[in-house]
Amino acid sequence: MRTLTKTWLAAVAAATLLSTPTMSAEAGDLKDASAIVRRTNNAQYYAANDGRALVRMKIVDSRGRSQRRQFAVLRRDKKDGGDQNYLVVFDQPADVRNTAFLVKKHANKDDDRWLYMPGLDLVKRIAASDERTSFVGTHFFYEDISGRQPEEDTHQLLETTDTEYVVKSTPKTSKGVEFAHYTLRINKKTFLPSQIEYVNSQGKVYRLIETVKVDTVEGVPTITRLKVSDLESGGYTLSDVSHVRYDLGIPDDIFVETSLRNPPQKWLR
């Protein structure tokens, strides 16, 4: 049955939103690029043990036409840097309202994902898919939302400024990736990325992700506004995260099929 499939992955979406704690100001600068990137991964995608957020996205295409996406996200980590569960419930656009995703993210194998289509009352399991394709029609890729495993790239520390680490990451295999390498600017205090530049095989920057706003929520530095730009087409997507809460004590047993049909309002509201 068709449709919302765009979605498919969606679920994870969530992630973007919930960011991180692992940090505390460090006395000396770190030298190991891989360790920095692992820490960034934890800061950006594994904040606290669980979290809730409302995500709104505005997609603007090269001709200036815009679209919206809005969804609520629940997340619970099994282990920092490891497996996570997500429940994502869509509210906009209107034609996908109440569509929901359940994602069981696995660090070392394909995620398990389910999509609920409310018109048919159908819970559809979704096959694994390319991680570097559009997330629900936005300029974000699934991988931007759910995180890229640090082990998939080799990392090189290019520069350490007063406030940032600059790391160049090169994929170990070019299979399934469209970039030759990417450059991360990482805040030394929060370990959140402030900018990611993707470079193609011609050496040109064709894609840019910028952190526009970071808020400290319940003591956790959290990226609340992100912008991803497709520099070739001129299109971009803005992402705004609000109503963030951490460590609500979301139980593991809400990440089940019945929650797709009847989302757990207790945690979503």
Place this chain on the structure above:
Amino acid sequence: MTPTSCTTKQCPKGRGSLRCIATAAFVFAALAFASGAFAQTEAANVTPATEEGAGETDAGPSTASDAAPDSGDDDWGEFDDWDEQEGDGSGGKAWGFQIGGFVEGLVAPRVVRSSASASEFAAAEARFRLNLDATHEIASARFRGDVYADGVDGRVWFDIRDTSIFVRGGNWFSMRFGRQVLTWGTGDFVFLNDLFPKDFNSFFIGRADEYLKAPSNSVQTTFMMKKVGLDLIWTPIFEPDRFINGERLSFFNPLTGQIQGDRSPLSPIQPLFPDMRLRNGTIHGRLYGSAGPVELAAYGYVGYWPQPLALTGLPDPANPPQLTYARLATYGASVRAPLGGGLINVEGAFYDSFEDRAGVDPTIPNSQFRGLVGYERELFPKFQMGLQYYLEYTFKHDELVTNSLWPDYEQHEFRHLLTLRLTQFLVMDNLELSLFTFFSPDELDTYIRPRITYKIIEPLAIVVGANLMFGRHDYTFFGQLKENTNVYARLRYSF
């Protein structure tokens, strides 16, 4: 499996159907106008935002490291006054409310000459859908209702798809009462253990996929114990499929040996319903759980065949037989798991037609085993493929043929069906190309559903497609529908 008819509520009898249509046309026009007005307002809002957006891109990266102040981008300002809908964490309020729906026009001309059907259209309708939701932490109420003016039969129909109340009792128990659409099982457009009502008319005339499922008045209870769930659904008054009865779509009638459409005095087929007694309700059950990535489920059903495949009596010139529903119980199981980068599913069901297990009574369908194996995966980015093999094995086939009133038209002992689904998303997921094909190598018939969906601009989407049925014989599952072959276009404005 004879497809067959529709039972929505129509305008009260006695009123001129013209008046009904006029009323509906007025309502529709008003809504369409309102939608158009909204669209314009939105367009007006979009333009300035766009210009600002472009400016902002030029302004270069706003690299906020720490808690950077809002970058003064008007583009972002939009989020500040973006309406927050219910259920998004607006917090505080006990109840959240939501309203939504769509306005849709559908036209589906037939493209094959049909001597059985009078109308040149399989569908020509204007539809208004209203969705209302009220949600609370432990309870919620839901309404989904359609009103549509149907140009093919010249009537206005009211079709309530959902009016139900949901109550949650902790993490282990929940209930939904009322009219609702229900689905389960692992097949893609193929249903084995899902005995909930279907609407085959909608499926073959270009309505949205969701209309393949018809609602029923039911009580659903769900029990969750750790990783195992149990669903029990009781439908007190048996709700059959909205089968193809000759009124809108033509089908093969084995009694007459001909394709029957609305030109026939025998249409629409009106089967005899079971009495409205407590014991004539239906019960559906499912026990499900998972072991790692592998999902397992067991199913059971006690009720009736969902289509009128039985006759009230043997032919008797004084007392013509009438179609009716035979008793049925089903038992089945399914497995679904990731495999080779895709998903595999296997499902089986035993259809116990217990009123005639010996298979010798020609007025009652025989028992069957139904099996399904499916595999789907993404072949290329945004290009998905799904394959299914489905089998229907009829028990006591020799007895069936020996005693049959129409032995030439009985389905084979083994009926095989293959399906192929291809889906491609393009243009930032705004364009979807989809193809779904059914093919039966033993009945030599096929059903092809090509479809293009394009989201023109946010709330407006257009769908163009076709329902192409072919078959060597008139009496096979899809072959009997060949005169209904149609192309369609659908335009939907969602709100």
